[in-house]
Structures are given as structure tokens and as C-alpha cells.
Amino acid sequence: PIILAQTKFIQREDLTYPFEERGLQFGDGVYEVIRIYDGKYYLLEEHINRLFRSAEAIKLELPFSKEEITDLLLEMLNKNSMTRDGKLYMQASRGSAPRDHVFPGDVPANVYAYMQDLPRKTDLLKTGVSTITQEDTRWKKCYIKSLNLLPNVLAKQEAKENGCYEAILHEDGLVTECSSSNIYLVKDGNIYTHPATHRILHGCVRMRVEKFAEDLKIPFVEEAFKLESISDADEMFLSSSTSEVLPVTKVDNTVIADGNVGKITRQLQEAYEQDAN
Ligand code: PDD
Numbered sequence: 491p492i493i494l495a496q497t498k499f500i501q502r503e504d505l506t507y508p509f510e511e512r513g514l515q516f517g518d519g520v521y522e523v524i525r526i527y528d529g530k531y532y533l534l535e536e537h538i539n540r541l542f543r544s545a546e547a548i549k550l551e552l553p554f555s556k557e558e559i560t561d562l563l564l565e566m567l568n569k570n571s572m573t574r575d576g577k578l579y580m581q582a583s584r585g586s587a588p589r590d591h592v593f594p595g596d597v598p599a600n601v602y603a604y605m606q607d608l609p610r611k612t613d614l615l616k617t618g619v620s621t622i623t624q625e626d627t628r629w630k631k632c633y634i635k636s637l638n639l640l641p642n643v644l645a646k647q648e649a650k651e652n653g654c655y656e657a658i659l660h661e662d663g664l665v666t667e668c669s670s671s672n673i674y675l676v677k678d679g680n681i682y683t684h685p686a687t688h689r690i691l692h693g694c695v696r697m698r699v700e701k702f703a704e705d706l707k708i709p710f711v712e713e714a715f716k717l718e719s720i721s722d723a724d725e726m727f728l729s730s731s732t733s734e735v736l737p738v739t740k741v742d743n744t745v746i747a748d749g750n751v752g753k754i755t756r757q758l759q760e761a762y763e764q765d766a767n
Contacts, residue, residue, distance in 0.1 A: 493505060508586050508600075510586055510587060510588060510589055511583060511585075511586045511600060512583050512584040512585060512586070512587065512594075512600075513581065513583030513584075513600065513637050514583075515589055516584075516591070517636060517637040517638035517639070517640075518548070518583055518584045518637070519548075519550065519581055519582055519583030519584060519599075519600075519636070519637045520541060520544035520545050520548060520550065520581065520582055520634065520635050520636055520637065521541075521579065521580060521581035521582070521635055521636075521637055522537045522538075522540065522541045522578075522579075522580050522581075522635060523537075523577055523578070523579055523580075523731050523732060524537045524563075524577065524578040524580070524731060525577055525608075525731040525732065525766075526567070526572060526574075526575060526576040526577060526578060526605065526608075527575055527766050527767070528573065528574070528575065529567055529572045529573035529574060530567075531563065531564075531567075531578070532731070532766050533694045533695070533698070533731070534560065534563065534564075535560070536694040536697060537694055537731075538556050538559060538560060538563075539556070540635060540692070540694065541559075541580070541582070541635070542556060543633075544634045544635045544636065545582060547631065547633070547634045548584075548634060548636065549593070550582060550583075550584055550599060551599065552582055552599060552601070553598055553599055553601065554601075563578065563580075563603065566578075566603065566605065567605075570605055572605055574607055575607065575608055575609055575610055576605050576606055576607045576608045577605065577606060577608045577731065577732060578603055578604070578605045579603065579604055579605075579606070580601070580602070580603035581601070581602060581603075581637065582599045582600070582601045583599060583600045583637065584597070584599060584600075585597035585598055585599055585600050586600060608732065610734070611733065611734070611736070614655070614733075614736060615734060615735075615736060615737075615759065616751070617737075617739070617751070618727075618736070618737030618738060618739035618740075618750075618751050619654070619655035619656065619728075619736060619737070619738060619739065619740075620653065620654045620655060620738075620739065620740035620741075621649065621654050621655060621656045621657065621658050621668070621728075621738050621740065621741050621742075622648060622649050622652050622654050622656075622657050622658070622741075622742055623657070623658045623659075623660060623665075623717060623720075623741060623742055624645045624648060624649075624657045624658070624659055624660070624669075625659070625660065625661075626641075626659035626660055626661045626666045626689075627641045628641045628642070628659070630688055630689070631688055632666070632667075632688065632689055632690050632691055633686070633687070633688050633689075633690065633691060633692055635691060642669040642670060643669075645657035645659060645669040646669040646670060649669065654740075655736075656668045656669060656670070656671060656728060656738075657669045658673055658738075658741060660717055661689070663716050663717045663718070664684075664714040664715075664716060664717075665684060665714060665715055665716070665717060665720075666684050666689050666690050666714070667684060667690040667691065667693075668728055670730060670732075671693070671728040671729055671730035671733050671736070672684075672690065672691070672693040672695070672696040672699075672728060672729050672730065673726070673727075673728045673738070674699070674726065674727050674728070674729070675715045675719060675720065675723045675725075675726050676723065676724045676725035676726065676727075676752060676754050676755070677715075677719065677722065677723055677724055678724070679708065679709070679754070680708070680709045680710075680711050681699075681703055681708055681709065681710050681711060681754065682711045682713055682714075682715045682719075683696070683710070683711075683712060683713075683715075684712070684714045685712035685713065685714065686712065693729055693730060693731075694731060695729040695730055695731060695734065695735070695762075696729055698762065698765060699729055699735065699758060699762075702757075702758050702761035702762065702765070703758070705761065706757055706758075706761065708754060708757070720741050720744055720746070721744050723746050723747065724746075724747055724752060724754075725737070725746065725747065725751075725752025725753075725754055725755050726738040726739075726741065726746050726755075727752075727755045727758070734759070734762055734766075735755065735758045735759045735762045737751040737752070737755045737759075739751065
């Protein structure tokens with residue numbers, strides 16, 4: 491058959507990308523981003539556990555066990571002679587099949603993973619970043635790390651166009667998380683962050699931040715904070731596998747405290763540094 495690709499008619503078999511791929515047509519799949527330091531994965535087990543939780547939540551059968559995929563990912567470091575800082579991207583979709591909203595029958599999942607160099611953001615980690623706030627327009631199952639990222643993409647782009655690093659998302663004034671990271675507010679020695687409900691992604695780094703806080707005897711309060719409390723915040727920071735524990739020094743037009751990186755944020759950054767090495 492003849493199909494249309496861009497503005498040209500071509501033979502269907504000449505289109506090289508798998509257009510009837512459920513990840514492409516429906517965002518029907520899940521993914522993970524795993525940090526690599528000096529050629530070693532950081533929080534590998536946590537990411538694999540989350541991949542399986544996400545897959546189960548969308549009734550996607552993964553073609554491997556946790557042990558098998560762990561071994562394959564470890565082997566991949568060797569195959570790529572990976573000894574630097576980087577990240578691994580991995581996704582699993584519900585396979586390729588004629589387009590139909592209903593799951594295809596016996597179609598295997600499409601899985602791929604690749605790694606790339608990714609230097610640490612050493613400057614930003616020292617100075618902090620500016621952010622904007624945006625309405626959280628995502629669906630109600632944000633704990634699933636699904637391929638449907640259009641609201642996240644649009645929010646991040648809006649941040650970029652405003653000269654900012656991230657977009658802080660809120661639901662009716664209650665802060666959930668950022669477009670691709672979790673967010674925290676420090677007030678009177680307590681760390682506040684949205685509870686790990688269906689409204690946010692349960693970040694692997696967030697789990698570590700909770701542990702670091704515990705070790706440092708800093709109360710980790712899983713209570714969503716309001717947009718209004720931002721102008722009163724002592725410190726703010728965000729976390730993700732690619733951003734680590736990153737200070738937030740400005741939100742829209744509000745400078746956080748004196749605009750410098752706060753003490754608790756520094757302590758958590760140090761704890762992260764030790765944990766990741
Ligand atoms: N993003 N919240 C959202 C919406 C995310 O997309 C991410 C990660 C996080 C932080 O999760 P973790 O600590 O496990 O990295 C929170 C990855 C890095 C991405 O999509 O590129």
C-alpha cells in the first residue's frame with residue numbers, strides 16, 4: 491500500500507520507523523531514566539522496581555524478570571565500556587499492532603534501552619535555578635511513569651521560554667511536583683513535599699531525600715504546600731535522577747529567602763554526594 495510520509499507518498503514498507511507502534515500512537519508504555527556515576531548505576535533496584543510497578547499498573551507484561559533485566563543492564567555498561575557519568579533511558583511499550591484502542595492479543599512488548607553521557611550540573615547545583623508555576627493539567631495517575639508526557643513537555647517548554655529551569659505544577663494552588671522532578675519547601679526546619687499519592691511520581695531520589703532527612707533528623711513532612719507559602723519559604727529544592735538535589739532560588743517573581751542556597755538543601759546535597767559515590 492501507498493502511505494503518506496511528511497508530504498510524500500511512499501510504499502508502506504519504505505517508512506522505516508514503526509508507525510503502528512503503541513508507544514508512538516497511544517503513549518501506551520512506561521519508561522525509566524537511571525543515573526550513572528563513574529560507570530555505575532545509582533538506585534538501579536529502585537528504578538527496576540518502579541518499572542515493574544508502572545508496567546503492572548497499565549497491565550503490560552514485561553518480557554523479563556527483575557533479575558534478568560538487572561543482569562542485562564549491568565552487562566550493557568560493559569558492552570559500552572561505560573566508565574563516565576551518564577544516564578540510561580529505557581522504555582517498554584505494548585508492542586506494534588494495527589491501531590486499535592483495545593490491547594492487541596499476543597503481541598510482545600517493544601523494549602529498548604540506551605545510555606548517554608550526562609555530566610553533573612555542577613554550576614547549577616551550587617547556584618540554584620529559577621522556576622515558574624503552572625496549573626497541573628496531567629491525568630490522575632502520575633505515579634505511573636508513562637510515556638504520555640505532553641503536559642510535562644509543554645510545562646517544561648513554558649519554563650524554558652521564560653528563562654527558567656523547571657515548571658512547578660499545582661492543583662488549585664496545592665503544589666504537586668515539577669514537570670520532571672519532585673519539589674520541596676523548607677520552613678522552620680521542616681521539609682514539606684506532596685505525599686506519595688497517585689498525584690505525583692514517586693521519585694527514586696525523593697525516597698533517598700526522605701532517608702537523608704531522617705538520618706539528619708530533619709522532619710520530612712509529606713503534606714502538600716500551597717503556592718502562597720512559597721513567598722514565606724526558607725528554602726526550596728527539587729530532585730530527580732538527572733538533576734540530583736537542586737536548589738530552587740526563584741519561583742515566578744519571588745526570590746526564595748535571600749536568594750542563596752539554604753543550609754538544609756546543602757546538607758541534603760552532601761548526603762546525596764556521599765550516597766551516590
Ligand atoms: N524524570 N516527577 C516526574 C514527573 C518525573 O518525570 C521525574 C523523573 C521525577 C523524579 O524521579 P526520579 O527521582 O526517580 O528521577 C519526578 C526523569 C528524570 C525524566 O523523565 O527524564
